[in-house]
Amino acid sequence: MKDFEFEINDCKDYEVAKELIREYSTIKGAEQCFVSLNKELADLDAFYQGGALLIGYEHMTPVATIAIRKVDDHTCEVKRLYIKPDYRGKGYSRLMVETMLKRAKDLGYKEACLTTKPAVMGVAYNLYKRMGFEETGNNEGTVSMKIAL
Numbered sequence: 001m002k003d004f005e006f007e008i009n010d011c012k013d014y015e016v017a018k019e020l021i022r023e024y025s026t027i028k029g030a031e032q033c034f035v036s037l038n039k040e041l042a043d044l045d046a047f048y049q050g051g052a053l054l055i056g057y058e059h060m061t062p063v064a065t066i067a068i069r070k071v072d073d074h075t076c077e078v079k080r081l082y083i084k085p086d087y088r089g090k091g092y093s094r095l096m097v098e099t100m101l102k103r104a105k106d107l108g109y110k111e112a113c114l115t116t117k118p119a120v121m122g123v124a125y126n127l128y129k130r131m132g133f134e135e136t137g138n139n140e141g142t143v144s145m146k147i148a149l
Contacts, residue, residue: 006056006092006095018044020062051076053068054099056096063083063087064082067080068103068109076109077112078097078112081124097131101131115143115144116143134146
């Protein structure tokens with residue numbers, strides 16, 4: 001039996017999610033991605049109602065996060081893809097995005113959208129492009145993307 005070193009689960013401990021999201025919010029240049037951070041952290045359950053908040057664990061240590069937020073009955077927004085720096089380069093981002101896309105489809109969404117800043121999050125931006133997300137707009141360096149589910 002294989003010993004899984006990385007697994008992705010629904011968030012059961014919001015303090016774990018808050019710690020990862022707060023750490024993500026300190027990335028230089030990412031400040032604009034966190035305009036509603038206090039509202040989000042005040043009630044994660046309500047903020048992601050109709051979606052999901054997923055945590056990635058390496059050997060039971062929380063090291064990654066990604067979230068699905070309901071936009072409308074057909075569209076969800078991908079939010080908070082973050083891998084702790086010491087755990088990057090292992091393919092965890094792709095696993096997080098793949099799991100999120102499957103979950104979004106299972107929740108009945110037909111499309112997932114997101115915004116990212118390629119100048120700050122170039123690795124994530126390139127991953128999204130490789131996974132089939134299409135650019136739908138660029139507003140002063142903040143790129144909007146979407147993918148059909």
